[in-house]
Amino acid sequence: MAVAEVLIFVPSVARFRVDNLQSRLELAQLAALAQLATPDQQEVAPALERQLLKTADIFNVVLRRQDVRELALSGEMPQMPSATYNLLETTDVELMRDAVAVFLTPGDRVIRVIGRAELGDQGEIEITMSEGPLRKAMIAYGLRILYVSLAISLATAALLFIAVRHYVVKPISRVVRHMTAYRDAPEDSSGIIEPSNSIRELRAAETALHDLQLQLTKALRQKDRLAALGGAVAKISHDLRNLLTTAQLLVDRIEASADPAVRRTAPKLVASLDRAISLCERTLTYGKAEEPAPVLADVALAPLLREVAENESLATEGRVPVTISAGTGIAVRADADQLFRVLTNLVRNAVQAIETSEKPGSVCIRAARPSPRPTGRRTSSCETPAQARPSPRLSPSSQTLI
Template sequence: MEPVLTGRRGRFLNTLSGRFLILTVAFVMLAEVLIFVPSIARFRVDFMALRLEKAQIASLAQLAASDMVTPELEAELLANAEVYNVVLRRDEVRQLVLSSELPAPVTATYDLRDAGPWELIRDALICLVDPSDDIIRVIGNPVQEAGLLIEITMDSAPMRDAMLDYGLRILLLSALISVVTAFLLFLAVQRLIVLPIRRVAQHMAAYAEAPEDARRVIAPMAQVEELREAEEAMQAMQRQLTGSLKQKERLAQLGGAVAKISHDLRNILTSAQLFADRLEGSADPMVARSAPKLVGSISRAVALCESTLKFGKAEEAAPVIRPVDLVALVSDVAEAEGLAEDGDVACLIEVADDFRILADPEQLYRVLSNLVRNARQAIESSGAGGTIEISASQTADEWRIRVGDTGPGLPEKAREHLFEAFQGGARKGGIGLGLAIAAELVRGHGGRLDLARSDAEGTEFLIHLPKSSVAA
């Protein structure tokens, strides 16, 4: 049973309410301690001032009837004043008015006439921690200006006992005030802070169960301004997320339908492509001239269907990292695209012969092939020649591969969703898969593909491949 209670206590102390309760008690007790120290010093001064006042009354009685006071009456006056000796100075004359034998020598003298607050606090704390019963001398001013000075000797033990009793009562009162204050603040925090936070947490849990349900979006109700701002921000986020989820769901359904249509359409187009191939051997000159265009159109349609199916089928495999000779890889890409330094579309490779990087050569080939093909098609679409430049550099943290061209640049609409599938086609008639796949392959290496520049003078892409991701 005890471990269960200990576990519950530990959970409570880890809550906002529990920690606030502990902090409240601690701070209230600290405040009470700061009040207790000067108050106990004030109590000690009042205690000694009361002894001085009693001793003054006894001494005045002795002076009023000096011939009639017997030794027994003098001892009774000293006992009532709880002192051993009383010295009164009047008119510059120091007079021992009442006296008795001291049980021990005087160990300390305290002058209350000009003592400062820090001195009084120090003496009070010393008195509390010193358990010995000493004889002390106390000097003060007489009340009602009945003299210049009054001096008494007394025991310190009764004063220490009275101070301990007073301090205990103060501590008990402080503890009671702390508990009541902490309980009231605990209720206030529960009402104003903890319950609204718990309500937000419950809304978050309920929303997480069905984020597409718009009825579960939180409605701001907190009275505290900061909490209300948090609820309003969460409401905006949940509404945006719900809308995005609905849009993603529609796109997923649309993608499934497109995949089914593309599969069936590919089969139909493949059959049409077989018939079109036969038309190329026709003796009719008109048919012979039209057949290549028909075959090209059908081939592009088949390629579109296959690209769509391939993109939606699965994610790209993880890259297999190994050393890559970048010059040889770039040369293979340029040769595969039919580029030469003296052609209409020239390819300039500015990569050092010993430049090597760590990457997946097959995936990097696809990325560069995509970028180079797009650059070549952009230049060809302009109807004039141009140049494709491929260069590489490195820093302490990454390798950089630059692919630039002197084509007409990308249209503004294409730049907005350049790396999004089916939305960021870089050329007219493109479906926007090439750059999306290229960006995904580069991200698989831990890097990124950026559009560095695109204007009337050409387009430039920059591949960042980090060295840290392959350091192990």
């Protein structure tokens, strides 16, 4: 801002100085023309000559015609000229330098000015004058420029302040208010900002904040629902564990039954109850159905498949036959409980699909070791759980890792 003021002030003052000197030259020319208009046999009265010089505010006037210098008017000079300025041979840079020198030079100097008159017989004219009145006029002009510049600066600052407050501060304050309101009550959807600014950058910021608040509100609501669901599951698991514990006590008494069928079914029921109780305990411990790290061991597939088939056959009461086909000595390295649950879910889904279709069908589970060379023969047919026999002792060479 200061640099701009200097770039405007210095040329303006230089132009004012040139105009002031040019007006002095014109006044001096008029005074000289008045003297030259006097008949040759008459001389200008000294009082009139002094009045002409005083009106033009100069000490003397010299006219230059055809390389001849003619003293038109002459008066008393307090001192010899300290500087000479030729307005005919001065560049713009020299004019600005001379204008600045007027402010920096102390005292009231006498200067000589050479220029061209613009009135009547246009020719060069030379005057001698005091620099004091010129300095006062330039100082007054500079102060006017200063006041005008100050008024323009204040008006510009006021307009800039209003514009910044209206287009920047108020929109940002609105964003901050919505952020603060959302911080205090993130579950309240009324605190979510609605993009409305017409400035592209600020509208992009409001849109980003709007999307962020929507995502956070959605995540918080989902978290609340999951927390409520976890609490409900924990309560249900607690009650279910108590019921299963009671059922386990009753099954222990069933094992003492004399009926062979009941005694054969009791161990499977006990195993199912143990799995259910273990799942409830893990749910209560972790607050969700979190699976522990699998306990890998060699699991014989034939007994496991037979247990799955028998459980599902009992559940469907024979409506959908469940058969197995497991080669002898086939084993996998896995977690027995997790593998049992996976196979149970697969078989149950298949049974439900058959029942939903209302068409006859059956479920067959086959397990066989992969043959290194295809034989072109089909695997053995499935057998019912009653036909299956326990597999012999597993050998390391007959195990398959999955």
